[in-house]
Amino acid sequence: xxxxxxxxxxxxxxxxxxxxxxxxxxxxxxxxxxxxxxxxxxxxxxxxxxxxxxxxxxxxxxxxxxxxxxxxxxxxxxxxxxxxxxxxxxxxxxxxxxxxxxxxxxxxxxxxxxxxxxxxxxxxxxxxxxxxxxxxxxxxxxxxxxxxxxxxxxxxxxxxxxxxxxxxxxxxxxxxxxxxx
Numbered sequence: 001x002x003x004x005x006x007x008x009x010x011x012x013x014x015x016x017x018x019x020x021x022x023x024x025x026x027x028x029x030x031x032x033x034x035x036x037x038x039x040x041x042x043x044x045x046x047x048x049x050x051x052x053x054x055x056x057x058x059x060x061x062x063x064x065x066x067x068x069x070x071x072x073x074x075x076x077x078x079x080x081x082x083x084x085x086x087x088x089x090x091x092x093x094x095x096x097x098x099x100x101x102x103x104x105x106x107x108x109x110x111x112x113x114x115x116x117x118x119x120x121x122x123x124x125x126x127x128x129x130x131x132x133x134x135x136x137x138x139x140x141x142x143x144x145x146x147x148x149x150x151x152x153x154x155x156x157x158x159x160x161x162x163x164x165x166x167x168x169x170x171x172x173x174x175x176x177x178x179x180x181x
Contacts (some may be wrong), residue, residue: 013051015041020058024100029059063110066101074119080171088164091156100157115145127179144175
């Protein structure tokens, strides 16, 4: 019985998230009503409020899901290139959700949440020149992660995008060139 309940919860949440993703392609999150979201998902408002307090809670969970998947991928990867390729593949496989979260300005704080992950800082720390002081390293770090973020946004917005391995290699190549001070 509990597995059936868990299945229902997952289904309801998935429907809500998919509906919010679709609605975010057309409108800003603060312009989406719970009524519209529930109609789009085909669920009752009481079901929605059972799991979430607002559309912002759904958005936050979607962001946390993406960040958790990226963290898991970074832990699994044997090398930076392999990890980045897996992340790009995940982004491509979840394109609709990722385009809404990364490709638009739904949550202006999301890039900071994403790029302040310890795993990403650690991955880049090995590439940053050691002779720079901490402040200069932080500036260089911000330059690199924001550049990669822009590359990912551009890649995701292209209908004929290069394969995940190629964009990952291009980002690694760019990071290595920037960090050769």
